[in-house]
Amino acid sequence: MSFTQEVKAELVGIPQDRECCARAELAALTRGASFLNVSGGRGFSLRYRTENPAVLRRILVLLKAGGAIEDKPRLLVQRRFGSRRLYILALSHADSRRALKDQGMLAEDEQGEEMFRPPSRQVTRRSCCRRAYVRGAFLASGFIADPRGRYHAEWVLPDEAQARHLQRVLGHLGLMGRVSQRRGQGVLYLKEGDELSELLKLMEAFRAVMSFENQRAEKSLKAHAIRAFNCDQGNLGRQLAAGSLQTAAIEKISLARGLGSLPRALENLARLRLARPEASLEELGKMLIPPLGKSGVQHRMRRLVQLAEDMGDEDVRE
Ligand SMILES: [Zn+2]
Structure with missing residues (x-):
């Protein structure tokens, strides 16, 4: 298991008992690991996709905790490059609207057309929710290198604006990430040992903090x-x-x-x-x-x- 997988395995087991934080974590997962499928006359369907089945279970738990889903979501599995699989959780149109509204990510334009928007500031207003948001973003698109090697953590986001948004959320928590562009995507990264340790702490991955600090000392x-x-x-x-x-x-x-x-x-x-x-x-x-x-x-x-x-x-x- 890579260190990233270890951290994610720990994160998906963290009890999520505050409604505000559950919403924030889910909003980050929606931002980083979902897409809207628009097909036929049934309206759009919000679909979460990940290669990590534990992350998908976490999404389902958070959706249920928020009370946003009433219909049974569909699970699709796509085979990718040999043994790798992509897991997709597809919500019904009604559930998709409810979930996005609840996360403050559904807006209407002047014509009354509904559209996908970044999570409202409300979602990450409290610091408990910011930590949950960072955790969700890490589950969606985070990577942390094995601490025996170089110190490096990053989030690969669809564009620079999203990377800047996450940078601001992290900044409010005292961590100064840097943003760069990679093949049109926005990458937010941290490179200092202290920052990585702090990141793991604020995401409440305490087992990972221990193993990170042990490796660092060694x-x-x-x-x-x-x-x-x-x-x-x-x-x-x-x-x-x-x-x-x-x-x-x-x-x-x-x-x-x-x-x-x-x-x-x-x-x-x-x-x-x-x-x-x-x-x-x-x-x-x-x-x-x-x-x-x-x-x-x-x-x-x-x-x-x-x-x-x-x-x-x-x-x-x-
Ligand atoms: Zn909260």
Whole structure:
């Protein structure tokens, strides 16, 4: 199960006991997951469609709770791309009108023709209803990436105006989503870990909040460990690079003149370096007899490297 599916599975089980919130959640589902079917002389039929049967059950529960349906809705199943199915819940014309009116989504133009309109402000006036609206919108068209990867949540809506509307609803709840266009559709998205956590909280997906926060903690721990490891690697790398430069210098002296040509103090250090190419200067100093501090070792090492640099290539013995 993807993280999106997990979140939706939790959302559809949230008890919906406030009438105002049930209406708001349903309005978002109507906006994001329905279409009007106009055919024959029976007037339009409001049809909800989704690939998620649990979401369809949720819609049915909300419709019934609102008392908007009296006729038995029809369930249609369409097969799509192999095993995927599209579930469609079709309401009778009378129920469609009642449901849309109840959600404040049916208006009349000057000729008295009924038309579909965005949910009235009334529907999302209270903050409890705004949260329910965001939940419905997520069930209809929401996606949230697995928190083990990048942080990303989005709603893909039919057009930019709808994305802006949802952006405003989220904004009233303190979440600043960004809107972009994708192939003519409006996409509202959130990209920060804190925002996603907040989104799950406000939709009341508390189990998902827990698992999101656990993943987030694990990820930040891992990032911390990797940073620490890379830092160690960096030091070790510098140490090895310095060590190999010194080793090369000493080998050059050894080839050209032999290490025996060096003053005893330098010769000892040179032999020790060849034996322990990975050791730090501090460690080399402790191995010397008598021991020598880091700066002393550094000084002698510099003299060795300088000696090698002063020797031309022609000095190297064949
Ligand atoms: Zn409410």
